[in-house]
Each structure stands twice: as structure tokens, then as C-alpha cells.
Amino acid sequence: MEEKIIDEQKQGEALVLEANKKNKRKLFIESYGCQMNFSDSEVVASILATEGFNTTDKLEEADLVLVNTCSIRDKAEQTVRKRLEKYNAVKTKHNPRMKVGVLGCMAERLKEQFLEEEKIVDMVVGPDAYKDLPNLLEEVEAGRDAVNVILSRDETYGDIAPVRLQSNGVSAFVTITRGCDNMCTFCVVPFTRGRERSRDPQSIIEEIDDLVAKGFKEVTLLGQNVDSFLWYGGGLKKDFEKASEIQKATATNFAMLMDMVATKYPKLRLRFTTSNPQDMTLDVIEIMAKHRNICNYIHLPIQSGSNRILKEMNRQHTREEYFALIDNIKRLIPDCAISQDIIVGFPTETEEDHKDTLSLMEYVKYEYGFMFAYSERPGTMAGRKMDDDVPEDVKKRRLTEIQTLQREHSKIRHDEFLGKTCEVLIEKASKKSDLQWSGRNSQNVVVVFPKEDYTVGEFVNVKITDCTSGTLIGEAIEYSDNN
Ligand code: SAH
Numbered sequence: 152m153e154e155k156i157i158d159e160q161k162q163g164e165a166l167v168l169e170a171n172k173k174n175k176r177k178l179f180i181e182s183y184g185c186q187m188n189f190s191d192s193e194v195v196a197s198i199l200a201t202e203g204f205n206t207t208d209k210l211e212e213a214d215l216v217l218v219n220t221c222s223i224r225d226k227a228e229q230t231v232r233k234r235l236e237k238y239n240a241v242k243t244k245h246n247p248r249m250k251v252g253v254l255g256c257m258a259e260r261l262k263e264q265f266l267e268e269e270k271i272v273d274m275v276v277g278p279d280a281y282k283d284l285p286n287l288l289e290e291v292e293a294g295r296d297a298v299n300v301i302l303s304r305d306e307t308y309g310d311i312a313p314v315r316l317q318s319n320g321v322s323a324f325v326t327i328t329r330g331c332d333n334m335c336t337f338c339v340v341p342f343t344r345g346r347e348r349s350r351d352p353q354s355i356i357e358e359i360d361d362l363v364a365k366g367f368k369e370v371t372l373l374g375q376n377v378d379s380f381l382w383y384g385g386g387l388k389k390d391f392e393k394a395s396e397i398q399k400a401t402a403t404n405f406a407m408l409m410d411m412v413a414t415k416y417p418k419l420r421l422r423f424t425t426s427n428p429q430d431m432t433l434d435v436i437e438i439m440a441k442h443r444n445i446c447n448y449i450h451l452p453i454q455s456g457s458n459r460i461l462k463e464m465n466r467q468h469t470r471e472e473y474f475a476l477i478d479n480i481k482r483l484i485p486d487c488a489i490s491q492d493i494i495v496g497f498p499t500e501t502e503e504d505h506k507d508t509l510s511l512m513e514y515v516k517y518e519y520g521f522m523f524a525y526s527e528r529p530g531t532m533a534g535r536k537m538d539d540d541v542p543e544d545v546k547k548r549r550l551t552e553i554q555t556l557q558r559e560h561s562k563i564r565h566d567e568f569l570g571k572t573c574e575v576l577i578e579k580a581s582k583k584s585d586l587q588w589s590g591r592n593s594q595n596v597v598v599v600f601p602k603e604d605y606t607v608g609e610f611v612n613v614k615i616t617d618c619t620s621g622t623l624i625g626e627a628i629e630y631s632d633n634n
């Protein structure tokens with residue numbers, strides 16, 4: 152008799168589960184931080200689609216709210232905390248049964264502690280544990296804590312076809328490496344995303360095949376450190392030395408992967424991010440120069456122009472080596488645009504060091520830049536061993552100085568396009584005017600121009616007539632022969 156009741160209970164539970172699946176529960180998912188988070192959220196949406204979840208953009212109607220979080224700077228974490236307050240308000244007012252999960256780097260960094268600190272949080276899931284989401288959801292529904300922050304040696308989600316969220320149907324991200332082994336002393340990423348591993352080129356090609364079949368025109372290969380891509384049959388990058396002779400002889404590096412993808416899809420625009428100067432080799436630049444469809448744009452963070460600070464940051468190259476790399480890029484791809492990440496106010500940074508950063512910027516004259524004041528991160532080498540000793544007002548002033556200089560350089564770079572014709576891939580209507588299209592040229596600069604009869608997803612040649620600080624303005628003169 153007792154057995155029968157349990158059986159019936161089980162059957163009942165199974166029926167509820169089935170009904171839930173059929174009922175299509177609603178998932179509200181949002182992402183903060185780097186592109187990898189946005190890309191991971193597409194993997195998560197795919198995993199949960201098989202559990203019957205449809206995505207919604209209305210927080211009020213969500214059964215499950217997931218926030219993919221960033222730990223890179225303190226401010227990024229504060230933004231997420233604010234969002235949790237908002238979820239709490241909505242949950243109380245509209246939907247007391249709403250469940251809330253935290254994904255990504257903050258989940259990995261804070262682990263169980265999150266459940267105590269933020270009462271609204273039901274589930275904490277690190278970046279390598281998304282396949283466990285169905286199990287974790289069951290735990291949550293049974294009223295138990297659900298935490299999985301185990302970092303993996305081999306998870307790359309290579310077998311999951313991401314659900315493209317907020318997609319324009321034109322450009323997509325494809326993850327090729329996960330984790331980072333570089334251990335820059337300021338950076339929390341190696342702790343939150345684990346050791347570096349590369350994805351099987353076969354599964355990368357399959358994902359791109361699918362995108363091309365769906366009409367996508369541009370793919371950005373994504374990783375914390377893409378130039379370090381190395382597939383030798385699986386396993387961590389750091390274990391490559393231990394691989395067999397055959398594995399070593401048949402390994403695929405980043406230049407080979409790019410060559411393969413660019414050759415297979417000659418009409419597909421290819422981009423990649425992020426490059427680490429120490430790992431960007433000449434053969435990558437040569438492959439870029441060889442293929443017209445690989446965009447002439449490299450995001451090449453430098454962090455500081457001072458050799459002493461670069462050393463303190465454990466960046467594995469000098470200012471001079473960086474210049475040599477820039478010279479090689481400009482020699483092989485004269486119209487290549489380069490952008491930077493720079494941190495001001497790293498511990499012990501002097502006025503002299505700061506001047507070195509400014510003079511480095513003068514040498515390169517970056518197209519664009521992402522500039523930050525140093526934010527001490529718990530657990531990192533700099534966080535543990537160095538005093539955050541540059542006063543906030545000095546950090547602020549230095550940040551303003553490099554931002555001002557960057558604006559000047561962006562203007563100089565943009566002026567170089569005046570009167571020239573660029574191939575632009577149309578992505579969407581311009582934010583400022585519905586009569587204009589917006590897209591990017593090969594150098595990743597946004598170009599706007601009158602719509603005429605052109606449409607989203609087409610390549611057009613645009614003559615540049617004017618520019619603002621962030622945008623080129625022009626007129627389409629013809630279809631490009633890439634359509
Ligand atoms: N290789 C990664 C880097 C991720 S972090 C990538 O895919 O882009 C992005 C940038 O944030 C870094 O290049 C650095 O400039 C900045 N950053 C990282 N840690 C920081 C910290 N503790 N304080 C301020 N800025 C930081």
C-alpha cells in the first residue's frame with residue numbers, strides 16, 4: 152500500500168513536470184560584463200529550452216530569472232546587486248513564485264555565500280556548470296539550496312546549439328576557448344572561469360555551418376585569449392606538453408583555425424576577440440592579411456605603457472615587444488584598426504609610469520579604447536600582495552587624461568576615412584534616425600547612411616563624407632560584390 156502511494160506520488164510529480172514542460176515556463180535571462188557572458192546565456196537558454204522554458208523580455212511574467220554576472224570590477228558587481236533588488240521588488244509585487252538564479256563570474260567567486268548575502272537568490276551556478284541547470288532547478292523546486300560552482304577541465308559546451316538571444320540575424324558570437332591561464336595579477340577571470348581549454352574545431356565548424364544556413368553574415372570567434380587556441384584532441388592548454396607526438400603533430404592552432412574557417416566560408420565576415428599581445432603570433436597576422444573576409448581589426452589590450460607596471464601586472468611582454476607587434480600588424484595590414492584596454496592607477500603607478508602609457512598611446516593612435524581605473528579584486532595576486540595605493544582622485548585624473556587622448560586619436564583615425572569607400576554590413580536601423588541604416592566597416596567602426604532600397608544583412612560600399620567622435624557618416628554607392 153505504502154509503495155503504491157509513493158508510486159502514485161511519483162507519477163503525480165512526473166505529470167506535473169510534463170505539464171510544466173508543455174506549459175512552457177517563462178525564462179527571463181539577462182547578462183552583464185563581457186561578450187562571453189552574453190554568449191554563455193545563449194547556451195543556457197538552449198539547455199533550458201529542452202526543459203520547456205521559453206524566454207521572455209518581461210520580468211513580471213517570468214517563472215525563472217537568471218542573471219549572468221561579471222566580477223571584473225567592483226562596480227560590475229554593484230550593478231548586479233542593484234538588479235537583484237529590482238527582482239526582489241517585482242517578485243514581491245507580481246509573482247511570489249518567481250525563482251532567481253545567479254550565473255557567471257560572481258556565482259563562481261561568491262559561491263554559497265551568495266545565498267546568505269542575497270535572500271532573493273535561490274540558485275548559484277558557475278560558468279562551467281550550466282549543464283547541471285535542470286538538476287539544480289529540481290532542487291530549487293523541492294525547496295533545497297542549489298549550488299554548483301565546479302570548474303571543469305574540459306567543458307566547452309561544444310555540443311550545445313545556442314539559442315540566439317536578441318539577435319539581429321546578421322552577426323553572432325561563437326566561443327572557441329574558455330578560461331584563461333595568464334594570471335595577470337589584477338584579474339579575477341582565471342579564478343572565476345578556470346583553466347584554459349579549446350573547443351573541437353569540428354564543433355566550431357558545425358556551429359558556423361548552422362549560422363550560415365540561417366543567413367548570418369558575420370561571426371566573431373570568442374575567447375578570453377583567442378590567439379592561444381590549441382586543439383590537440385581535448386585537454387587543458389597547459390597539458391599540451393604532455394600530449395603524444397601524434398597529437399602534437401596534428402594539433403590545430405589559432406592561425407590554422409582561422410585559415411580553415413575563412414577558406415570554408417569566403418563570404419562570411421570573420422572577427423575575433425580578445426587577443427593577448429604575448430600570444431598573437433606573426434602567422435595570425437599573415438592569415439588575416441591573406442583572407443579578405445577576416446576583418447582588419449584587432450582588439451589588443453595593453454593595460455599600461457610602463458615596463459615596470461607591465462611586469463607587476465604579470466603581463467608577459469614589454470612595451471618594446473608590443474611596438475614590434477604593432478609594427479608587424481601595420482606592415483602586413485596597413486589599414487588595420489587597433490583598439491586597447493588600459494588600466495590606470497594600478498598599485499605603485501607613478502606619474503612617470505602614467506606618462507609612459509600616454510606616450511605609448513601616441514605611438515599607436517588607437518582607433519578605440521576601453522579604459523578603467525584599477526579596482527582591487529579579492530583573491531587576485533595584486534589584491535593579496537599589493538596596496539591599492541593610488542588615491543582615487545589621482546586615478547580619476549589619469550583616467551580623464553587617457554580618455555581625452557583616446558578621443559583625439561579616435562578623431563584622427565576617423566578623419567582618415569573621409570572621402571574613402573568602405574564595405575559595410577548592414578545590421579539595423581540607426582539609433583538616431585529610422586531613415587538611416589547602421590552597420591560596421593571592416594575596421595569595426597560604426598557607419599550610418601540613408602537606407603534607400605538596401606536592407607539588413609546586405610554588404611554595401613559606402614562613401615564616407617563626415618564623422619562624429621564615434622561614428623562615420625556616408626552614402627551607399629553600390630552593393631559590394633560580397634553579397
Ligand atoms: N582577456 C579578456 C580580458 C577580460 S577583462 C578579454 O576577453 O577581454 C577586460 C578588461 O578589464 C581587461 O583587459 C582590463 O583592462 C580590465 N580589468 C580587468 N581586471 C581589472 C581590474 N581589477 N580593475 C580594472 N580593470 C580591470
Ligand code: F3S
Nearest residue numbers: 331333334335338340
Ligand atoms: Fe584576465 Fe589577463 Fe586572462 S586580463 S582574462 S588574466 S589575459
